[in-house]
Amino acid sequence: MSDVRRRAPLGRDYFERLYERSDDPWGFETSAYERAKYRRTLEALDNRRFHRALEVGCSIGVFTALLAPRCDELVAIDVSERAIARARARLAGVPGVRLVRAGIPAELPPGPFDLIVCSEVLYYLTADVLRNAAAALEEALAPGGTLLAVHWTEPTRHYPLQGDEVHDLLTGQLNLDLTYSLREQHFRLDRWEQA
């Protein structure tokens, strides 16, 4: 099997094309895998409430709608305008949610955030870009803030990084305490907090 993993981040055009072909390219609204991942992600937040949260790669806003009730303010970003348009329709009228078309690391909204969630988004970056993104995300955390990452861990041939590579890189780089880890059959979830 030839290795077709990419040496450049998957960029905006790639995702716009996916959303042009399908309203819900990964089946976020319907798949049992996604439901289980969302449940575990919310459990990892320990019933806490957040003042100002950032969700990176929010797609069509399915998890955004679950996270919003835990946050006074939730900034949810996605590199794709089509995805953000669908998320805006889903979350119309939900208080405290701001949906912004933006890609990390270049367009990361200014912090501070007391929660940052990166769900299945960081393996579209290359290792070098992820190192920059991780530094920027850490910088955007409020004192005592929480960073949560969750990624599919089955092999992918077309993404620059595998899920485990993302989590290993973050664990090696972040100057944060790793306070929760979970590995399930298809995904890995890690939570880091500022001491």
Ligand SMILES: C[S@@+](CC[C@H](N)C(=O)[O-])C[C@H]1O[C@@H](n2cnc3c(N)ncnc32)[C@H](O)[C@@H]1O
């Ligand atoms: C697999 S979906 C994950 C959606 C959602 N986080 C979840 O887990 O249900 C990945 C999303 O990340 C977005 N994305 C990819 N690269 C990005 C980047 N550099 N910055 C922001 N969003 C990005 C894509 O447009 C896509 O909507």
